[in-house]
Amino acid sequence: MYLKNAWYVAAWSNELDQELMTRTILEKPVLLYRKENGDPVAMGNLCPHRFAPLHMGKRIGDTVQCGYHGMVFGESGKCVLNPHHGGVISPAMKVHSYPVIERNSLIWVWTGDEDAADPALIPDFSCYSADGFETIGGVMDVQANYELITDNLLDLTHADFLHEGTLSSDAITISKLETIEAGGTVWANRWCPDGIAPPVWGQLMQSQMGFDLSQKIDHWLYMRWDAPAHLLLDVGISPLGKPREDGVWVYTGHHLTPVSPTRTLYFWSIVRNHGLNDPEVDAFWKGSIEFAFNGQDKPMIEAQQAAIGNTDVNDLRPVAIPADVAGGRARRALARQIANEVKGIKPESGASPLDELLKKSAGSYAPVLPVV
Ligand code: FES
Ligand SMILES: [Fe+2]
Incomplete structure (x- = not known):
């Protein structure tokens, strides 16, 4: 669809x-x-x-x-x-x-x-050129339906298992998921305070800021979804109780362009507040994407697609867990927009008042969205 x-x-x-x-x-x-x-x-x-x-x-x-x-x-x-x-x-x-x-x-x-064709329907990715940040990007060819990739991005509890030793953190698995829907936008937010740094993040904090890894950190992961499949993750770690600017702060963009029902062009970006103009930090992030996205997420999602064939995953009556809530909301929001399109109803704008709220929150480390 x-x-x-x-x-x-x-x-x-x-x-x-x-x-x-x-x-x-x-x-x-x-x-x-x-x-x-x-x-x-x-x-x-x-x-x-x-x-x-x-x-x-x-x-x-x-x-x-x-x-x-x-x-x-x-x-x-x-x-x-x-x-x-x-x-x-x-x-x-x-x-x-x-x-x-x-x-x-x-x-x-x-x-x-x-x-x-209304340009206002393009979701806000102005962070790609924000002051104090630097962006790198690439594209992957994934042999899977784009909604399986959306599911992956809206349920980051897979980090502790699929990305063991790199992005893993049991704090993500046990954290409370905040989901919220406003206009055509869905948010999936996790706030993991007072923990230890996941391996990749700790390595960065240590090399970029001389951070002592025995110290506690706060970890945040706020994912935004807009139809059909444009996602932006505001993610990072900062020393315990300190604002995001004091830590390693990254936006990761994910734009999923369906080629066919079982193939997707996956445009990714890393927008970072550290190591600006430093080719070694570019290489670090490219290597991490290669390892985690290309080496771990992609083979798993492609195997999932091969296992279910041309059947829609929801037609197989999957077992649901609370972590699936945000992905389910995005799937329903997309299905609603597709149904509206067939009826000739105008597309929903992705511009959400929450964008403003989150911009205001950018200097604080505390979650700003209500738990739903
Ligand atoms: S002119 Fe294009 S196929 Fe003949
Ligand atoms: Fe992943």
Whole structure:
């Protein structure tokens, strides 16, 4: 099931240049490139003549020439030159043109009705360029349904088991889960005060701040979800009772773009307040992502997908535990939005008043949301 009236991430800004590239979004191949002035273009990638992939053609100015029999398409997707039969251009000689926006170092593509493409529906990821923070990002190809990855991110109790020895902390497992839903947004928050540092976090605190690992810490993990699958985790550790600025503070972004029912492009980011302009800290975080996401989460989620085949996980009547609450809410919120779309109801805005509340809380370490 896909939400069509939605913005999906097609690429990181730095992946896109004037070369033609393609990404598959909601089972449709999309052609991506930058115009000579740098603006991004997104259009269908299959030539309407014999369905040759247009990314195998070439750029002519801001237009694209099919590499097979030479039809040329403009950025609006319409054929602007037909080298055959006296150059007659029929209305059918066009490909779909996707609304596209570049924001927060990402290329966002709208897959639904053009009239409904409202840029205000892009969730807030302005932290990617916040003062005092630095962002790195990448993309993974996961052979699994995007909602299985959403489930993984909204239930971080898996850290103590799947990420044993790196992100593990039994404090996460026993912490109280705060879930809250406002507008189209779901929050899944865990506050783990007065504990010991999980291994990866402790290593960072020690190397970046000379922190004594025998000291107690506070650990926070606040995950935000917006449809269809854009998640932002505000996470870190600080010395016991100290504000977040005094600790190792990170946002991790997760943008899940469905390729097919069993394949997802997973755009990730790490936004950090420490080791700015330090390639060693870049390498540390890239290595941690490689180890934890690529080496642990991905194989488990892919194995889960292989085990359930094409069946929806909820049709198998899974056993539920309290940690599943936030993931269940996100799944229901998405299903509601998909059902509304079928009925022609306008998309829900992801802009939540909680964003403001959380911005205000950024200098404090205490949880700000009520327990639901
Ligand atoms: S397939 Fe593109 S012009 Fe023939
Ligand atoms: Fe994980």
